[in-house]
Amino acid sequence: MKALVYTGIGQLEIQDVPMPEDDFIIKVSGCGVCGTDLKTYIVGHHMFKPPAILGHEFYGTVYRAPQDCGFKEGDVVVAVPYRECGECLTCRRTVGQMCRNKSFIPSGAFCEYVGVPSDYINKGIFKIEKGDDVFTLVEPLACVINGAEHLKITGFSNIAIVGSGPMGALFALLFSSRGLPVSVIETSETRRNLVSSWGIKCYEPGQVDIEDFDNIVIAVNKAEIVNEYITRVADGGTVLVFAGLPRDVVLNTDSYSVHYREVTVTGSSGFSIQHFKKALEMIKTNPGMFSRVITHRLPLEQGREGFELLKKAEPLKMVLKP
Ligand SMILES: [Zn+2]
Ligand SMILES: [Zn+2]
Numbered sequence: 001m002k003a004l005v006y007t008g009i010g011q012l013e014i015q016d017v018p019m020p021e022d023d024f025i026i027k028v029s030g031c032g033v034c035g036t037d038l039k040t041y042i043v044g045h046h047m048f049k050p051p052a053i054l055g056h057e058f059y060g061t062v063y064r065a066p067q068d069c070g071f072k073e074g075d076v077v078v079a080v081p082y083r084e085c086g087e088c089l090t091c092r093r094t095v096g097q098m099c100r101n102k103s104f105i106p107s108g109a110f111c112e113y114v115g116v117p118s119d120y121i122n123k124g125i126f127k128i129e130k131g132d133d134v135f136t137l138v139e140p141l142a143c144v145i146n147g148a149e150h151l152k153i154t155g156f157s158n159i160a161i162v163g164s165g166p167m168g169a170l171f172a173l174l175f176s177s178r179g180l181p182v183s184v185i186e187t188s189e190t191r192r193n194l195v196s197s198w199g200i201k202c203y204e205p206g207q208v209d210i211e212d213f214d215n216i217v218i219a220v221n222k223a224e225i226v227n228e229y230i231t232r233v234a235d236g237g238t239v240l241v242f243a244g245l246p247r248d249v250v251l252n253t254d255s256y257s258v259h260y261r262e263v264t265v266t267g268s269s270g271f272s273i274q275h276f277k278k279a280l281e282m283i284k285t286n287p288g289m290f291s292r293v294i295t296h297r298l299p300l301e302q303g304r305e306g307f308e309l310l311k312k313a314e315p316l317k318m319v320l321k322p
Contacts (some may be wrong), residue, residue, distance in 0.1 A: 002322060003111035004303040006040060008050045012304040017053075020107065020115025025064040026077060026125075030297070030319045031109040032057035032136035033310060035167070035243075041307050053108035055320070056081035059128065059135035063113060069121050076131045078138050079116065080124040080276045081105055096272030097146055110303060112322045126280060133294055133319045134287045137170070140317070141279035141290065142271035144170045147242045149275075150266045151215040153180065160184075160213040162229065163220035164191045164202070166317040167242065169293050171217050172200045174282075177289060183208065190314045198292060219243050226265075227252045233263055241267040293317045 003017045019025075037054040039045060048054060059078040065071045082104045084096030091099050105124065107114055116125060128135055144167060153159070159175050161168045164186040172195060175182040183201040185208065186192050192202040210216070210232035218226050221243040229239050231254045241251075257263040271279075283290050296318040298306045303320050310318055 001112040002300065003053050004055075004300050004320065006048065006050050006052050006054050009044050010041065011050070012041065012307060014301055014303070017111070020113055022115030023064065023066045023118055024062070024069065024071070024116040024121050024125075026058075026060040026079065026114045026116065027063040028058050028060040028109050028112060028114055028322050029076075029131050030059060030133045030136050030321045031055040032140065032294075033306065033318045033320065034140065035165070037110075038307060038310050042311065053111050055108040055110035056105070057136045057139045058109035058114070059131060059133075059138075060109075060114070061131065065121075066118065069118075071121065071125065071127070076128050077125050078128055078135045078280065079105060079109075079114070080126070080142075080273065081139060082270075083120075083124050083273050086273075094272075096274070097268075097270040099272075110300060110320055110322075112300075126277075128280075128284070132287055132291075133297065133321075134283055134291045135280075136319050137290050137293060137317065138276060138279045138283055139271070140167060141170055141174070141283060142275040143167065143268070144174055145275045145278050145282075146271045147171070147217065147240055147268040148174060150238070150240050150268050151217070152238050152264065153215055157181070157215055158183075158213050158234075159215045159217070160208075160210070161217045161219055162186075162205075162225060163218070163243065164188075164195050164316075165219060165313065166293050168217070168219035169195055169316050170290070171219065171242075173198070173289060173293070176200055177286065183213070188313060191316070194295070194316070213237065216240065217242050221245055223249045223251055227254070230254050230257050230263055230265055233257070236262045238264040238266060241265065244269065294319055297321060 084099035085101040214237040
């Protein structure tokens with residue numbers, strides 16, 4: 001089968017690789033490029049040693065299924081790339097996203113077929129009625145829903161999203177769909193124009209008073225921005241460190257803000273299966289709204305060009321299609 005193989009930093013090539021041999025196989029219809037995939041391509045990643053097939057935000061049709069597994073050939077499905085064990089202390093504390101005994105789909109989905117281990121079929125594969133690229137957004141939206149649960153939103157809240165890459169854009173859509181006042185602060189004019197065309201207020205940094213916001217999502221990976229917003233968020237406000245920062249980065253948390261102004265600094269990473277299910281329901285209910293985040297679709301063969309385009313940080317979500 002055809003696969004887009006990550007062969008080293010800055011390198012992606014189409015190769016002919018063996019078909020998976022599992023009893024359950026999904027024929028991929030589309031797979032979104034995640035920030036993690038892009039980061040791996042640009043600087044490498046300890047979890048993805050080349051050669052590797054990247055991509056985990058995918059949907060497709062069942063190509064092969066064992067008898068009586070609950071799925072049959074031709075079913076349209078979306079797969080959760082990992083799932084918590086549900087039994088450890090961490091899971092019982094309802095932070096399954098932090099579970100250390102997660103099970104995974106072992107292969108990436110920038111290819112034609114993905115094999116699913118038999119013990120994962122009923123844990124991580126969900127039927128959808130009909131295929132649509134919007135279902136590549138279930139996993140990113142699950143991460144966003146997890147992040148949103150860390151905020152302290154009241155009837156008087158005013159929310160700011162700093163950075164409107166695909167994740168920031170999903171946050172903005174999520175809040176605006178709930179009727180909450182939300183503004184986006186973004187340096188790229190292209191992205192501002194796009195998001196404001198959805199009826200969401202967008203500002204350049206410096207154009208708006210940060211003090212007006214009590215819930216701030218930092219969706220850009222710059223520590224200095226986190227430090228700045230902690231000192232400027234409204235009294236009693238919350239700053240969510242959503243974008244991942246390099247491991248050795250230390251935040252200069254302003255103690256005056258944390259103590260005297262009761263500012264909460266929090267973070268979120270990944271999702272639990274509950275977030276994934278919620279995201280799936282939301283997308284099923286409102287596919288048209290979430291589809292706006294997908295700005296580019298490319299055939300898998302043009303994957304490398306797609307990644308190069310994403311480096312420019314102008315597109316929002318890109319879906320590669322085998
Ligand atoms: Zn992702
Ligand atoms: Zn667990």
